[in-house]
Amino acid sequence: MTFTREEKLALVKxxxxxxxxxxxxxxxxxxLLTELMHRFHFDAFFIGQSRNLNKEEAYKILGGMPLHKKQILAQLLDQVAIADGYVHEKEIIKIIETLNHMGIERSTLNSSNL
Structure with missing residues (x-):
């Protein structure tokens, strides 16, 4: 799956x-983040760039992605949340917030873990 630079910035954000x-x-x-760096071809500097991306701009970019890319992001966020063996309530809130801003519902993402 190929993401544009902007999509990748928003995804990493x-x-x-x-x-x-x-x-x-x-x-x-x-x-997991290191694995994602290899999978999506970005480095620590790119993470810093993503942190400088305005969250609302990231949501706008993500909202414009096709559904299959949104599904990949939802799966990644689920993986991040469960990576440490404990899903914190704040992580769930952030994931739901992100999905809402992308204009999708969890029921649309049949492969999500949460």
Whole structure:
């Protein structure tokens, strides 16, 4: 699956958003992020760039993606939330917030884990 640079920035922004939701970064979350860096071809500098992206702009970019890309992002966010073995309520809230801003409902995402 190929994402545009803007889509990738927004995707990384939301992954980071969920990782930081519970105010702690677990080693398992960092391992997953490293795997995503290889899968989506980005580096630590790109993460910094994604953090500079305005959240509302990220939502706008994500909302414009086709459904199959949104499904991939939803799956990634689920993976991030469960990476440390515990799904924090704040992570669920951030995921639902992101899905809502993308204009989709969880029922649309039949492969989600949460």
């Amino acid at each position: 939301m992954v980071d958003y969920v990782i930081l939701a519970d105010s702690k970064v677990d080693p398992a979350e960092m391992k």
